[in-house]
Amino acid sequence: VVVLLTGCSSMRSGVKVGDQEFTSASIQKSVDEILAARKTVDTSQMKLVNGPDLLRDQAQFFVVKTLMDQIAIDMSLDVSLTDVAARRTDVIARLASPAELPAALVSANLPASNLDPYLRVLIISERLQDNFVKSGAPESELPLYIDKLVVDTANKLGVKVNPKYGKWNAKLASIEASDVTDGAV
Numbered sequence: 001v002v003v004l005l006t007g008c009s010s011m012r013s014g015v016k017v018g019d020q021e022f023t024s025a026s027i028q029k030s031v032d033e034i035l036a037a038r039k040t041v042d043t044s045q046m047k048l049v050n051g052p053d054l055l056r057d058q059a060q061f062f063v064v065k066t067l068m069d070q071i072a073i074d075m076s077l078d079v080s081l082t083d084v085a086a087r088r089t090d091v092i093a094r095l096a097s098p099a100e101l102p103a104a105l106v107s108a109n110l111p112a113s114n115l116d117p118y119l120r121v122l123i124i125s126e127r128l129q130d131n132f133v134k135s136g137a138p139e140s141e142l143p144l145y146i147d148k149l150v151v152d153t154a155n156k157l158g159v160k161v162n163p164k165y166g167k168w169n170a171k172l173a174s175i176e177a178s179d180v181t182d183g184a185v
Contacts, residue, residue, distance in 0.1 A: 015059050015165065015175075017066040018157035022059075024164065030058040033111035041103040049109055052166075052177065057109055059165040060175045061118070067153045067173065068121045071128065074153070079123045087119045147173075 014024040031054055038048070049057055072079060092098050105112055125146060132145050154173040161168040167178035 013160075013162050015062055015162065016158075016160040017063055017154070018070070020066050022062040024162060027055065027058050027062065027165070030061070030111045030114060031055055033113060034058075034106070034109060037102055037106050037112065041106050043106060046107045048106070054109065055164070056166045056175050056177065058111075059161065061114060063154070063159060063161075063173075063175065064150070065117050065121055067150050067157070068124045070153050070157060071149050072124045075128065075131070077124055077127050077131075079120050079127070083123055084116050084119050087123060088116065091119070 012023050012025065014022045014027045016022070034054065048054075071077075092101055095101060095104060102112070105115065110118055128146060128149065129142050132142060133139060137145065151171065151173045155170060159168050159170070159173075161175050163178060166175040168174075169176050
């Protein structure tokens with residue numbers, strides 16, 4: 001019974017970052033939302049990810065969101081709901097019409113339910129970049145700086161990924177494609 005329950009538990013597990021766990025169902029919910037939204041817009045000119053790549057992208061989003069939230073805490077960056085709402089208003093204002101938002105989200109492989117968390121990640125990233133530049137560091141080193149923060153935070157918290165989504169690469173803090181059959185086929 002314990003082996004059976006352990007097996008079922010691991011099937012429900014999606015990704016775990018530190019003490020935050022995201023179930024396979026929550027990741028699948030994002031995928032399902034994206035797939036449903038694709039049916040409502042013209043996708044003929046869009047480059048979209050599908051299948052395992054879409055699952056992996058959504059799992060990676062949950063990881064990145066959690067890591068960036070922790071970085072914001074560690075670096076004392078406050079991103080309020082008002083900041084996110086203002087960014088959302090700005091994003092929508094940049095579109096030719098608010099009616100274009102669903103197509104823009106589909107094109108970005110982003111479910112509408114993750115728009116605000118995605119905008120929060122962007123704001124955190126921008127504030128980190130601003131602080132880095134204000135400290136006198138060269139702009140050319142920005143990507144390395146952000147990457148190091150993300151990798152260090154991932155290593156500090158620990159990340160576990162269900163093999164269904166891929167294999168965790170601790171050096172890059174990313175989920176990479178893997179052989180889900182583990183060589184059995």
